[in-house]
Amino acid sequence: MQITVTVNGVERSGDVEPRTLLVHFLRDELGLTGTNVGCDTSSCGACTIHVDGQSAKSCTMLAAQADGLSVTTIEGLADGDTLHPMQRCFQENHGLQCGYCTPGMVMAAVSLLDENPNPSETEVRIGLEGNLCRCTGYHNIVKSVLACAAESNGATK
Amino acid sequence: MIPASFDYLRADSVDAALAALAEHGDEAKLLAGGHSLLPLMKLRLATPSVLVDVGRLDDLRYINDAGDYIAIGALTRHRDLEISTLLASAAPLLSHAAGHVGDPQVRHRGTLGGSLAHADPASDLPAVIMAMGGTLLATGPNGSREIASADFFTGFLESALAPDELLTEIRIPKLDAQGWSFQKFNRRAQDWAIVGVATVRANGSTGVALVNMGSTPLLATAVMDAVKSGASAADAAALATEGTEAQSDINASSDYREHLARVLVRRSLEESGLA
Ligand SMILES: Cc1cc2nc3c(=O)[nH]c(=O)nc-3n(C[C@H](O)[C@H](O)[C@H](O)COP(=O)(O)OP(=O)(O)OC[C@H]3O[C@@H](n4cnc5c(N)ncnc54)[C@H](O)[C@@H]3O)c2cc1C
Ligand code: FES
Ligand code: FES
Numbered sequence A: 001m002q003i004t005v006t007v008n009g010v011e012r013s014g015d016v017e018p019r020t021l022l023v024h025f026l027r028d029e030l031g032l033t034g035t036n037v038g039c040d041t042s043s044c045g046a047c048t049i050h051v052d053g054q055s056a057k058s059c060t061m062l063a064a065q066a067d068g069l070s071v072t073t074i075e076g077l078a079d080g081d082t083l084h085p086m087q088r089c090f091q092e093n094h095g096l097q098c099g100y101c102t103p104g105m106v107m108a109a110v111s112l113l114d115e116n117p118n119p120s121e122t123e124v125r126i127g128l129e130g131n132l133c134r135c136t137g138y139h140n141i142v143k144s145v146l147a148c149a150a151e152s153n154g155a156t157k
Numbered sequence B: 001m002i003p004a005s006f007d008y009l010r011a012d013s014v015d016a017a018l019a020a021l022a023e024h025g026d027e028a029k030l031l032a033g034g035h036s037l038l039p040l041m042k043l044r045l046a047t048p049s050v051l052v053d054v055g056r057l058d059d060l061r062y063i064n065d066a067g068d069y070i071a072i073g074a075l076t077r078h079r080d081l082e083i084s085t086l087l088a089s090a091a092p093l094l095s096h097a098a099g100h101v102g103d104p105q106v107r108h109r110g111t112l113g114g115s116l117a118h119a120d121p122a123s124d125l126p127a128v129i130m131a132m133g134g135t136l137l138a139t140g141p142n143g144s145r146e147i148a149s150a151d152f153f154t155g156f157l158e159s160a161l162a163p164d165e166l167l168t169e170i171r172i173p174k175l176d177a178q179g180w181s182f183q184k185f186n187r188r189a190q191d192w193a194i195v196g197v198a199t200v201r202a203n204g205s206t207g208v209a210l211v212n213m214g215s216t217p218l219l220a221t222a223v224m225d226a227v228k229s230g231a232s233a234a235d236a237a238a239l240a241t242e243g244t245e246a247q248s249d250i251n252a253s254s255d256y257r258e259h260l261a262r263v264l265v266r267r268s269l270e271e272s273g274l275a
Helices: A021-027 A085-092 A103-116 A119-125 A137-154 B014-027 B037-042 B079-082 B085-090 B090-100 B105-108 B112-118 B124-131 B219-227 B232-235 B254-271
Strands: A002-007 A010-015 A046-049 A054-057 A069-073 B007-010 B026-029 B050-053 B063-066 B068-075 B135-140 B143-148 B153-155 B168-173 B179-187 B195-203 B203-210
Touching: A021 A046, A021 A069, A046 B105, A054 A103, A069 B105, A085 A103, A085 A137, A103 A119, A103 A137, A103 B105, A119 A137, A119 B014, B014 B026, B014 B050, B014 B063, B014 B135, B014 B168, B026 B037, B037 B050, B063 B085, B068 B085, B079 B090, B079 B112, B085 B090, B090 B124, B090 B195, B112 B124, B112 B168, B112 B195, B124 B179, B124 B195, B179 B254, B195 B254, B203 B219, B203 B254, B219 B232, B219 B254, B232 B254
Parallel strands: A002 A069, B007 B050, B026 B050
Antiparallel strands: A002 A010, A046 A054, A046 A069, B063 B068, B068 B168, B135 B143, B135 B168, B179 B195, B195 B203
16 A cells, blocks of 8 residues: 655655554665664564654554654654754763664653653653663663753753 | 554544444454554454554544533543543543553553453553443444443453444543542553552442453442442452452462452552541
8 A cells, every 4th residue: 555654854655565564664665774673562662753743652553554644763853963952962971872772762752851841850760661771771861861851941941 | 573464444434434344344453543453463363354444533532521421532542631631620530540551652542442442451441431430432333322331341352342333432420529549550660550440439439440350340349339338448448359350370360469459449449538
């Protein structure tokens, strides 16, 4: 079947089998390999992207379900060579070790701050409950998200 | 893991969804948020040959004050329930519990209708709707009918919905709530409940429902009767396992589940204001 998805602001069309998972459409058809597959069972959050601005696990969606919708992947966050503030905060606060969970963590964190711009540490931990870090680097991940929240709150005040 | 092949139809109206169900019979499955069905299909535990996607039926995505009751469209997502100001005042048990389903990604996609139709005894919202005495509206080729939540869950992953029916609305009586409580016991943040308890005390009666204590979500009727006749929270909670059939699995033995049910029912009654 023919689908058209707006991916990182650009309309992308493809001919997919109905059973094609969204993550495979992004990685294999569009070559956007920043979105990782960790567990493939909806548990780890490595495949997190945004669908119409909200975090979602792309291993648990059909590409067909995204037809006509807007999807953002990790590749869509940076503005040219300028990292998205969340990406920069992860870099500055050592929010990654091997980096495997990082694209999903960053996408989940951006969605979290959209919904709750000024979270407490506990709210960040609970807000990232759908994302696992196999390197267990949670402490610095939480620190990165809090730094990003503080920075953008400072900027808007 | 990739599902077995199927044909995909996107319904753009309730009538179109019903027509597709009528045409394809039990070969067809409805797809709402997909967060229960797609994992099953990836494991090939479900292999429908036609998927009828109702996920875009925004007409069925609403939370309205309907006078005597709150009307919630079946395609309303967990996140919508969680942030609804109407529910926060009129049915805080539901918005609170919805905020404890899975994780944010799951709540952005999963729907109330899907949670109920899936009829998983381990799910949170079926027990919540039962405790509140909700009613479900099923729409089929011959119109709509109301099903009491107490009659809706008929077996493990089985409901009173006919194969040609769509769950369209959930109705919650407006309760003059004295208190409510949602107890969810799990090991890791995003997990399903090992045992859960939903309680609401309103309009002079108490509803208590259990998560994961049998093949369906269950009303703890013995507890409810005891509270009605004036029992204390501790005495009523001693009856928590009457009529249950807790299973043993990797997370807990049935004995441990029964223990949890008694402890959580007591906490739940106390938190909802019963001495
Ligand atoms: C990682 C993860 C964690 C989760 N944790 C929890 C948890 O802690 N607690 C919890 O309660 N749930 C949990 N869930 C399940 C989640 O709440 C699902 O969203 C929900 O159970 C099903 O809703 P859905 O819209 O995704 O339904 P779908 O998966 O689309 O459908 C489920 C079933 O219902 C049928 N159906 C759907 N809509 C209708 C309708 N309107 N009329 C008739 N039939 C319909 C479908 O045909 C299918 O058989 C979790 C899911 C995941 C992936
Ligand atoms: S790969 Fe999607 S949640 Fe793990
Ligand atoms: S940094 Fe290695 S999995 Fe998180």
